[in-house]
Each structure stands twice: as structure tokens, then as C-alpha cells.
Amino acid sequence: xxxxxxxxxxxxxxxxxxxxxxxxxxxxxxxxxxxxxxxxxxxxxxxxxxxxxxxxxxxxxxxxxxxxxxxxxxxxxxxxxxxxxxxxxxxxxxxxxxxxxxxxxxxxxxxxxxxxxxxxxxxxxxxxxxxxxxxxxxxxxxxxxxxxxxxxxxxxxxxxxxxxxxxxxxxxxxxxxxxxxxxxxxxxxxxxxxxxxxxxxxxxxxxxxxxxxxxxxxxxxxxxxxxxxxxxxxxxxxxxxxxxxxxxxxxxxxxxxxxxxxxxxxxxxxxxxxxxxxxxxxxxxxxxxxxxxxxxxxxxxxxxxxxxxxxxxxxxxxxxxxxxxxxxxxxxxxxxxxxxxxxxxxxxxxxxxxxxxxxxxxxxxxxxxxxxxxxxxxxxxxxxxxxxxxxxxxxxxxxxxxxxxxxxxxxx
Amino acid sequence: xxxxxxxxxxxxxxxxxxxxxxxxxxxxxxxxxxxxxxxxxxxxxxxxxxxxxxxxxxxxxxxxxxxxxxxxxxxxxxxxxxxxxxxxxxxxxxxxxxxxxxxxxxxxxxxxxxxxxxxxxxxxxxxxxxxxxxxxxxxxxxxxxxxxxxxxxxxxxxxxxxxxxxxxxxxxxxxxxxxxxxxxxxxxxxxxxxxxxxxxxxxxxxxxxxxxxxxxxxxxxxxxxxxxxxxxxxxxxxxxxxxxxxxxxxxxxxxxxxxxxxxxxxxxxxxxxxxxxxxxxxxxxxxxxxxxxxxxxxxxxxxxxxxxxxxxxxxxxxxxxxxxxxxxxxxxxxxxxxxxxxxxxxxxxxxxxxxxxxxxxxxxxxxxxxxxxxxxxxxxxxxxxxxxxxxxxxxxxxxxxxxxxxxxxxxx
Numbered sequence: 117x118x119x120x121x122x123x124x125x126x127x128x129x130x131x132x133x134x135x136x137x138x139x140x141x142x143x144x145x146x147x148x149x150x151x152x153x154x155x156x157x158x159x160x161x162x163x164x165x166x167x168x169x170x171x172x173x174x175x176x177x178x179x180x181x182x183x184x185x186x187x188x189x190x191x192x193x194x195x196x197x198x199x200x201x202x203x204x205x206x207x208x209x210x211x212x213x214x215x216x217x218x219x220x221x222x223x224x225x226x227x228x229x230x231x232x233x234x235x236x237x238x239x240x241x242x243x244x245x246x247x248x249x250x251x252x253x254x255x256x257x258x259x260x261x262x263x264x265x266x267x268x269x270x271x272x273x274x275x276x277x278x279x280x281x282x283x284x285x286x287x288x289x290x291x292x293x294x295x296x297x298x299x300x301x302x303x304x305x306x307x308x309x310x311x312x313x314x315x316x317x318x319x320x321x322x323x324x325x326x327x328x329x330x331x332x333x334x335x336x337x338x339x340x341x342x343x344x345x346x347x348x349x350x351x352x353x354x355x356x357x358x359x360x361x362x363x364x365x366x367x368x369x370x371x372x373x374x375x376x377x378x379x380x381x382x383x384x385x386x387x388x389x390x391x392x393x394x395x396x397x398x399x400x401x402x403x404x405x406x407x408x409x410x411x412x413x414x415x416x417x418x419x420x421x422x423x424x425x426x427x428x429x430x431x432x433x434x435x436x437x438x439x440x441x442x443x444x445x446x447x448x449x450x451x452x453x454x455x456x457x458x459x460x461x462x463x464x465x466x467x468x469x470x471x472x473x474x475x476x477x478x479x480x481x482x483x484x485x486x487x488x489x490x491x492x493x494x495x496x497x498x499x500x501x502x503x504x505x506x507x508x509x510x511x512x513x514x515x516x517x518x519x520x521x522x523x524x525x526x527x528x
Numbered sequence: 529x530x531x532x533x534x535x536x537x538x539x540x541x542x543x544x545x546x547x548x549x550x551x552x553x554x555x556x557x558x559x560x561x562x563x564x565x566x567x568x569x570x571x572x573x574x575x576x577x578x579x580x581x582x583x584x585x586x587x588x589x590x591x592x593x594x595x596x597x598x599x600x601x602x603x604x605x606x607x608x609x610x611x612x613x614x615x616x617x618x619x620x621x622x623x624x625x626x627x628x629x630x631x632x633x634x635x636x637x638x639x640x641x642x643x644x645x646x647x648x649x650x651x652x653x654x655x656x657x658x659x660x661x662x663x664x665x666x667x668x669x670x671x672x673x674x675x676x677x678x679x680x681x682x683x684x685x686x687x688x689x690x691x692x693x694x695x696x697x698x699x700x701x702x703x704x705x706x707x708x709x710x711x712x713x714x715x716x717x718x719x720x721x722x723x724x725x726x727x728x729x730x731x732x733x734x735x736x737x738x739x740x741x742x743x744x745x746x747x748x749x750x751x752x753x754x755x756x757x758x759x760x761x762x763x764x765x766x767x768x769x770x771x772x773x774x775x776x777x778x779x780x781x782x783x784x785x786x787x788x789x790x791x792x793x794x795x796x797x798x799x800x801x802x803x804x805x806x807x808x809x810x811x812x813x814x815x816x817x818x819x820x821x822x823x824x825x826x827x828x829x830x831x832x833x834x835x836x837x838x839x840x841x842x843x844x845x846x847x848x849x850x851x852x853x854x855x856x857x858x859x860x861x862x863x864x865x866x867x868x869x870x871x872x873x874x875x876x877x878x879x880x881x882x883x884x885x886x887x888x889x890x891x892x893x894x895x896x897x898x899x900x901x902x903x904x905x906x907x908x909x910x911x912x913x914x915x916x917x918x919x920x921x922x923x924x925x926x927x928x929x930x931x932x933x934x935x936x937x938x939x940x
Contacts, residue, residue, distance in 0.1 A: 480935025523892025
């Protein structure tokens with residue numbers, strides 16, 4: 117039954133494709149306004165989700181992600197206002213060439229058309245994602261988790277009213293109300309209606325989408341991020357950066373999960389790093405050489421090096437060269453974010469060139485891989501694939517391009 | 529057993545990622561040279577394919593595509609020399625920003641890593657595709673059709689020798705020698721080794737890849753291209769352009785397959801167009817109104833409007849407005865190339881904005897959608913999807929990007 121949503125979305129997309137920046141911004145401001153005005157209703161519907169969640173035995177963390185209060189709704193509304201202030205990513209002339217035969221060929225940015233987004237329990241994603249799709253001129257079909265369905269339905273009807281109120285197609289934003297596994301699979305096969313599908317959530321969700329979708333997918337999020345402490349590292353800087361990258365927020369994809377340390381400095385570096393990590397009781401799992409330096413850390417298995425803990429745990433691998441470090445990281449990383457700590461510019465250059473990840477740092481925390489931190493203004497996700505977008509994705513990554521060719525009768 | 533090729537390719541890709549432009553160009557010139565030197569051997573192996581093809585009952589067209597002679601081999605070698613002269617698409621600084629915290633963030637182009645290409649009977653693709661992948665710093669795994677396997681094996685060993693002779697990894701270019709359906713499916717699932725998969729060939733092949741691949745795919749090629757003759761068209765120009773777009777080469781994806789004609793001019797336009805198309809005995813299949821103008825044309829069924837004939841056949845749909853034309857085209861086109869013939873600039877603008885295709889023309893033949901004609905210097909295919917690349921793809925489209933972030937101890 118999702119086909120109806122597809123048909124609606126394709127029709128709405130045609131209206132959006134010619135919508136000017138002003139009307140799109142007015143839609144975003146109308147949504148922000150309506151969210152605030154209807155906050156009691158949103159909270160009421162959210163309470164139903166919370167009640168159902170408690171009955172279903174959701175843990176405190178999940179219930180917290182699910183919860184909407186006045187402040188959070190204000191935050192979501194402010195997000196829409198911010199997006200309205202960003203530059204319109206559509207209609208940008210990217211290239212222009214006049215061919216010897218007189219054809220003028222222009223490459224311009226334009227909306228993709230219809231974007232599908234599959235996500236989990238956070239109802240704020242419903243509005244954030246819709247706002248970014250609207251601003252980039254795309255119709256969107258959102259498929260959130262069943263835990264947030266009542267909140268999502270409320271948010272969706274408020275957004276649809278607001279979008280319609282400024283004169284844009286009401287069904288520019290739509291929600292899949294059926295939260296069965298079936299509906300999710302059906303969405304992944306809607307190649308005739310969706311131009312792109314973006315999964316946001318757990319590694320399991322993302323894998324399921326990549327494996328089952330016939331719609332082109334942008335793979336996001338999973339991050340087994342490494343920091344390499346080079347032979348020439350400033351050890352104090354290394355310890356400070358690692359403490360930040362591991363502990364500032366453990367549940368995020370750009371948190372550091374694994375250290376690689378040069379054998380020439382591990383004797384000095386690991387105790388200093390451990391002293392920092394001990395402040396937050398981080399469990400360290402090291403290889404044999406790491407344990408010979410700090411005997412009280414746990415033993416790392418091979419599986420540890422490939423694990424994204426999202427927890428107060430970190431693995432340590434000892435290497436004898438920059439080459440070995442690069443090889444280890446390219447083997448185990450998910451291509452998200454990696455950092456080298458070194459005072460040696462040549463080693464930094466080599467590391468940055470050879471590490472096969474979306475974002476490669478020299479002397480900084482991996483935690484900066486984020487649309488806001490990169491100055492994109494907003495973020496729809498962090499791509500770990502190489503097609504279309506890589507790293508934090510903003511509005512520009514929600515557009516495609518089109519060639520416009522102007523002739524006066526040219527034939528070949 | 530394709531896993532070995534995957535492992536080899538990933539290793540070769542690491543060597544290629546740091547290869548400078550000069551060595552990549554020398555590899556291309558060495559390939560060109562080796563092809564000429566070994567042309568007798570190539571022709572000998574090609575004869576085996578031709579013999580097998582005749583025995584298997586391949587038609588004359590397929591046998592012609594399969595055939596290599598001295599002149600064709602020279603053409604393939606010249607292609608490698610041309611690619612060596614193109615700008616290196618890697619290492620280009622695309623964006624640079626210094627953030628308030630002092631982080632310097634650079635976005636640079638870089639190779640994707642490993643590209644898979646699945647194609648059919650033309651052995652020239654083996655070298656063309658390998659040359660483009662090499663120049664863009666990518667390792668490539670080629671999987672050609674069984675009809676060309678002996679030619680492909682010969683071309684591959686010649687290329688591997690040449691690549692190795694300049695000091696690049698020998699296995700930068702590899703061929704899947706098993707041409708069973710199985711090997712093709714296996715390649716589509718090699719997500720751990722392939723960064724991108726490009727199918728080149730029939731609509732059936734492309735569909736199979738899109739439906740089965742877990743590797744990100746760039747969909748190429750299928751083109752149900754339309755030309756719309758507007759109310760304000762220059763009828764002579766329309767007839768000339770349509771004759772060219774339909775008949776200059778019927779078997780290609782940018783050939784015109786369907787006409788959409790405004791009812792206000794069909795009485796004058798269709799006879800003029802028909803007079804041109806009759807010169808090459810093109811079968812015209814029209815709707816009722818078209819047939820009332822030219823009673824001797826065939827009747828078009830609904831299926832005709834969705835058919836990419838690749839033959840001397842064209843369909844005609846009559847519409848009463850620009851809106852109706854746009855709606856019809858967006859419904860039936862494959863998103864490849866469409867053209868409007870009109871003297872009305874406003875109609876042209878609206879058509880070009882609202883038509884949802886990779887390349888939209890005003891007063892020119894759809895046959896120009898081509899890497900060479902667009903000035904890209906070379907072409908790996910024409911993307912009809914919206915992710916990553918849309919329209920003709922050159923070297924730039926075989927690269928991805930990477931963020932390099934330079935800090936001095938920044939933490940979040």
C-alpha cells in the first residue's frame with residue numbers, strides 16, 4: 117500500500133522542483149510556528165508513545181530519546197528556522213561550456229526528487245529530515261520506528277498543514293504509518309518512486325537496508341574510529357585528544373573506539389593515556405605488547421579491533437611502523453574518521469593520503485566529523501560510502517545535477 | 529573464488545592511491561604500446577572467440593562487435609593515449625574552510641578504491657574501462673561476456689604486463705575469467721572489496737545488477753528519449769533534428785524513441801517529420817490524433833510509449849499543452865535525454881526545469897548526450913540515476929572525495 121505514498125510523493129516532487137527559495141523558507145517557518153503552537157498536542161501524543169514504551173519494557177536510554185517536552189520541541193522548531201536561513205542548494209550553476217558546434221552546456225544542481233528515510237526511535241528526526249528535504253526541494257517519505265509512531269503522526273500532520281498553508285503540495289512530506297517490518301522492506305523496493313534511500317540508526321538497520329534495497333542507498337553512520345599515536349607524537353596532546361574522542365560522548369559514530377600506538381613510544385604513551393581514561397573508568401583492551409606496558413588492562417581479542425563499542429571501552433594495538441598502522445586501520449576501520457597524532461609533518465601527510473576514510477585528522481579529535489562542526493549548517497547523516505557523498509552530508513548532498521543544453525538546431 | 533581478486537584489488541588500490549600522475553600516464557602509454565606490439569596475438573585469440581561465436585550462432589551484429597582487427601586495436605591504443613593526456617581527476621582541492629576553533633578542513637578528490645565493471649560482448653570495453661580506472665587511481669575488476677573471453681584474457685595479460693613494467697601493481701587491472709552467471713552474482717555481493725559497480729550493456733543486464741547488487745551501483749544507459757515539438761516550434765528544424773536523433777545511429781541510448789507533438793501544429797509538423805523519416809523507412813506508431821493527420825502510420829499502443837526500440841521505429845503522442853507534454857515525458861522517459869523544439873524561450877525554460885532527466889535540450893538533437901560531445905574527453909557510461917553522477921560520466925565521476933582536517937590539538 118506504500119505505492120500510494122510513492123505516487124503522491126512523485127507528484128509533490130514536481131511541484132517542489134519549481135518552488136522558489138522564498139516559498140520553501142516560508143514553509144519551514146510555518147512548520148516551526150506550528151510546532152510551537154501545537155506543542156501540547158505533540159506532548160500528549162508523545163505521552164502515549166512513552167506509556168507504550170514503558171509497557172513494552174524499553175530501557176531508560178530509549179525512553180529518553182523518545183521523549184518530547186516543551187524545550188525539545190522548541191529545539192526542533194529552532195532547527196527549522198536555522199535551515200530556512202541556509203543557502204538554497206538548488207539552481208547553482210556548477211559548470212558551463214560552449215562547444216565548438218555552438219551548443220552551450222550548463223550543469224546545474226537540482227533536487228533529487230523523492231527521498232526515503234528509514235530511522236528508529238527519535239521523533240526529532242521526523243522534523244529535522246523533513247526540513248532538510250524541503251529546503252533542498254525534495255519530497256520525502258519518512259519511515260520511523262514503531263516506538264515513536266504516535267508522536268510521528270502528530271508531527272507529520274502538523275507539518276503537512278504548515279506546508280499546505282504556504283501553497284506547497286501538502287504531500288511533500290509523508291509518513292509510513294505502518295511500522296511493520298514488511299513496510300520497511302516494501303519501501304526498499306520502491307525504485308520507481310524513490311530516487312534515494314537514507315537509513316539512519318543502528319548498524320543492523322543500515323545493513324538490512326544496504327542488503328535489501330533496490331533503491332540507491334546512502335550508507336551512513338557506523339564508525340569504528342581510530343587514533344594513531346605516532347613515534348613523534350606529543351604525548352600530552354595525544355592523551356588529551358584520546359580522552360576527548362573516547363569519552364565526550366560515547367554513543368556517537370565519531371567517538372574513538374581503537375588506539376594504534378607506535379612501539380617506540382608505547383612505554384611512555386600508554387600510561388599517560390590510561391591515566392586520562394581512568395578518570396572515566398574506561399576499560400582498555402590491549403594486545404600483548406600493550407599489556408606488557410600496563411599489565412592491569414584487559415586482553416584484546418582479534419574481534420575487539422573490529423568492534424564499535426559505543427561504550428566506555430577502547431582497544432589498543434601496538435605497531436612498529438607507520439606502514440603497519442595504516443594497514444591495520446584500513447583493515448579494521450569502517451571508513452568513518454581516523455586521526456594521527458604526530459609532530460612529523462611527513463608522517464601526517466602520508467597517513468592522511470593513505471587512510472581510506474571519509475575524514476582523516478592530524479592532531480585533532482575524531483569527534484569533529486559532524487555537519488555543524490564542518491560548517492555545513494545542518495546534517496542529514498554521515499556517509500561512509502564513496503558514491504555521491506562521503507563524510508557529513510548537508511543540503512548540497514541532497515541534490516543531484518542536471519545538464520541543460522542550449523542549441524539552435526544542432527544535429528550530430 | 530572471486531574473493532582472491534577482491535583481496536588483490538584492494539591491495540593494488542592502496543598502491544594506486546599514492547601513484548602520481550606521471551606514473552599513471554606512463555602505464556597508459558605502455559598499454560598502448562603493448563597493444564600494438566602484440567596485435568597479432570590479440571587477433572589470434574579474438575579469432576577463437578569469433579569461431580566459437582559462429583558455432584554458437586551469434587548474429588552478424590554481435591560478431592561484428594566482437595571482432596578485433598589491426599585498425600580497431602590501433603583505435604583502442606589511441607584511446608589509452610588520449611586518456612593519458614587528460615587532467616588527473618585526483619588530488620583536486622574542492623573546498624577549504626578554516627573553522628573558528630582553528631581547524632583547517634580541506635575537501636579533496638581521491639580515487640574510490642576498487643571499481644567493478646560488468647559488461648557484455650565488446651572487448652574494447654576491457655581496455656577503455658581499465659584505462660579510465662587507472663587514470664583515476666582505481667583498481668578495477670572487469671567481468672566481460674563469455675563471447676569475448678579469449679580476447680579479454682589476451683588483452684588483460686598484455687595490460688597487466690604493461691602496468692607492472694612501469695612499477696604500478698600488476699593486479700591494478702584484473703579480469704574475472706569465470707563467465708558463468710554465478711561469477712556475476714558473486715561480484716555483485718562483494719561489498720567488502722568493491723566500492724562501486726558499473727554495469728554496461730543491455731537493459732536486462734543493468735536491471736539484474738540493480739536488483740541483486742549490495743555494492744553501490746551506478747545505473748547506466750537505458751534511454752527512452754523524447755523530442756517534444758512545441759506549438760511554437762520551427763517545423764523544419766524539428767524535422768531535421770528528429771531525423772538526426774532517430775536515424776543517425778539507431779542502436780544507441782541517446783537515440784530518440786518517441787515524439788510528443790502539440791496538437792496545434794501536428795497537422796503541419798507530422799507530415800514534414802514523416803517526409804524526413806521516410807527517407808530511412810522509419811516505422812511511425814502514433815496515437816489516434818496523429819493517425820488522423822497521417823492515416824498511413826501504425827497505431828501506437830500504451831506499451832509503445834514506454835519502449836526503447838533501438839530500431840527504425842518511433843512513437844508519436846499528441847498533446848494539448850506544454851504541461852501535458854511534460855507529464856507524459858516524465859511518466860515514460862528513463863531519465864536519459866529529452867529535447868524541446870520551440871522558438872518560445874519561456875516554454876523552453878519551463879520544459880528544461882520540469883523535465884526530470886539527466887540532459888535536457890532546447891533545439892538540439894538528443895544524440896549529443898555523450899562524454900566526448902560534452903567535452904569530458906572520455907566516458908565510462910551515461911548515468912540515468914541521481915546519486916553520484918547523472919548524465920555522461922568522465923574521469924571525475926570515477927573519483928570520490930575525502931576530508932582532510934588539520935589541527936593542533938583541538939578537542940570538542
